[in-house]
Amino acid sequence: xxxxxxxxxxxxxxxxxxxxxxxxxxxxxxxxxxxxxxxxxxxxxxxxxxxxxxxxxxxxxxxxxxxxxxxxxxxxxxxxxxxxxxxxxxxxxxxxxxxxxxxxxxxxxxxxxxxxxxxxxxxxxxxxxxxxxxxxxxxxxxxxxxxxxxxxxxxxxxxxxxxxxxxxxxxxxxxxxxxxxxxxxxxxxxxxxxxx
Numbered sequence: 206x207x208x209x210x211x212x213x214x215x216x217x218x219x220x221x222x223x224x225x226x227x228x229x230x231x232x233x234x235x236x237x238x239x240x241x242x243x244x245x246x247x248x249x250x251x252x253x254x255x256x257x258x259x260x261x262x263x264x265x266x267x268x269x270x271x272x273x274x275x276x277x278x279x280x281x282x283x284x285x286x287x288x289x290x291x292x293x294x295x296x297x298x299x300x301x302x303x304x305x306x307x308x309x310x311x312x313x314x315x316x317x318x319x320x321x322x323x324x325x326x327x328x329x330x331x332x333x334x335x336x337x338x339x340x341x342x343x344x345x346x347x348x349x350x351x352x353x354x355x356x357x358x359x360x361x362x363x364x365x366x367x368x369x370x371x372x373x374x375x376x377x378x379x380x381x382x383x384x385x386x387x388x389x390x391x392x393x394x395x396x397x398x399x400x401x
Contacts, residue, residue, distance in 0.1 A: 209358040209366055214396035215377065217350040222321060224343050224384040236311060236320050236344040241295065248306040249295035250352060250382065258380055259372060260284045265386075268376030284364045289357040301349035311344065321345050321385075343384065351395070370397050 225239045241249045260281045261267035269284060270277045290296075297305045300317070311318050321343040358366055373394050383390035 207360050209399055210401045211356040211358060211366060212396060212398045212400055213354055213356055215352045215392040216395040217348050218391040218393055219389055220345045220347050221350060221383040222343050222345045222385045222389040233341050236342050240344050242308055243295050246308050248298045248308055250298065252290040252293055252296055254382060255290050258376060258382055268372045268380040271379060272372060272375055280363060283361050287359040287361045287364055291355045291357065296352050296354045298346065299351045299353065317347060319345050319347065345389065366399055370394065
């Protein structure tokens, strides 16, 4: 089987915001519960977020739906079965010195993070009633940040390495990663190397 292994490095173009989802509770969670950490307390991004960035078919849609329009369903079906991300679970964030970001607490990590406390907009309901939403505190990782991972691309006639690269390049601006995107979480492809 002629499987391609592609080494990828994404570098942030804007700060990335987190709002990890736990449950359906209306009570807001603390910012510490909205970031992803591994057992070593390193800040990570689940590889599933990369797959969602590529192939999500529900709003907010992935880059494939955005770029390929009507033919997206074919690309999404093949992509989900023929693309794999490694490390398979959690991808560590790297800082400007190419070091993993180990979390302690937000007060001690002001060089890396700030807490977003922008006030929420007003929602106008039917009948003219206005609902004011509570401010939600969301942690934001400042620039510079990057992610390094590998893509395993299994042979197929639809999703090529060139097609994948173009999705990452376009999606880095129009889809982005994290929450409140693409205002946050924009990136560029710094490395795309087929190694086998």
